[in-house]
Amino acid sequence: MLTLPKLTMRLKNKVIIITGSCTGIGKAIARKAVSEGAKVVIHGLDEAPGKELVSEMGNDRAVLHIEDLTREGAAERLVAIALQAFGKLDAVVNNAALVKGSDIHSTTLPFLRSILEINTIAPFSLIQAALPHLTETRGAVLNIGSVNAYCGEPNLLAYSISKGALQTLTRNLGDTLNRENHVRVNQINPGWVLTENEIRIKREEGFSDDWETKLPKVYAPAGRILRPEEIAAAAIFWLSDESGPISAQVVELEQHPLIGRNPPKDMSVFEG
Template identity: 60%
Template sequence: MRLKDKVVLITGGYTGIGKAIAKCCVQEGAKVVVNGLDEEFGLALVKELGADNSAYITMDITEESAPQLLVKKAISKFGQLNAVVNNAAYIASSNIVSTEVPFIKRMLAVNSIAPLMIIQAALPHLSSVRGCVLNIGSINAWGGEPDLLAYSMSKGALMTLTRNLGDSLFRENGVRVNQINPGWVLTEKEILNKKEQGMKADWYKDIPDIFAPAQRIFTPEEIAVACLYWLSDECGPVSSQVMDLEQFPIIGRNLPKNWEGSHKKK
């Protein structure tokens, strides 16, 4: 088992990628503390994973007390903390015209500031076991789409945080900090979001080649499996790194001539 006897804190862990990571960690021998916003989902996940292997704490990670409470939950339940997965995210569309101050403050609070504060709260415990942090970013961190302006900015900030702390914390505390940038993932929320945007119910069965050369997008489970390396001791001394999980190159991609119309809603 690759994570035997490790304790992993996962924000945004009740659904989607976070839930898949939690399940994967338990399968590999870890104990997990999962966080989310819907109490029923938290209860259901702990029931599925087993109370001996998991605990949950329902709260908004932007609350001032959240970082300390999350860490306290892990220590009180399992006696240690080996890894933090900053997975919780606020995803919403905005562009140069529609992005307003309260909106972008909320975006940055969830996606950039809260992860920093959680790492800060967890650092003493991570340092004592030479633990690690894995930040879940997005390929949009490299620039993003016009209608994902604020979200892309927040993930770009998270990526810089990873690079910065991945160097300083590993040198000073022995704590590795890395990040994965997933591409388009078929989560429960993504299915609902696209339906609300006017796309057909089974939109994910007909993805244009420009977005999915494989004729499909990623599953949460595929992202979770990739996380195991970064959370395990197999990662060795690797720190301050960002890995893109996408089907095509993000930088320098050769777009087909008809790409402009390939993303239109159906």
């Protein structure tokens, strides 16, 4: 008789802060993490879906914090909530991001600064605040970047700059903190993901309700774009002890080669 290996929870009793986890990729990561035995700090700006998610997971497994990460002391408060609720901190997932279109002509300096504050400076601040506690647990940081870090879409200039900077942050700290603090820092760069926010943005841009079913092969060779749950499945490896001492790595989750692939501005194929 074939004996199957006993399944174990890959994140059993690990405490993880996940920013931007009331919806989208962050929500999927939170759900997957809890299913693997973790306790999580849910964070976001929209209280209603956050409360619903905590209720789904249970108060013994999740706690909610609603706050703009650009506020002074926000990072320290997130860390304090994790310690107060669960007594330690094993990992941080920097997922929260602001996605707004701009190009060289429309990107003002205040706009660029606002994107950098959320997408690059806030992750740095949270790593800095969490570091003493991650050092104690030999923990991990997982940054959620974007394939736009390499070249970027023409209409996502500021966003692409911010994700390029986040990638450099990951490479730099992933080396330094692994050597000096035994804290691993890695990054996932997702491609195009069908999140609630992406659906909302496309509707606001005038795309048809069924745009995701009309994707040309240049965007989606498989006939569809990625789902948040697929990003979450990959995230668990980097948050678990399975990834061992691996640090300073950036992994692309996309269905086509991405270096040099720069989609055109005209996406009218989805409209109408």
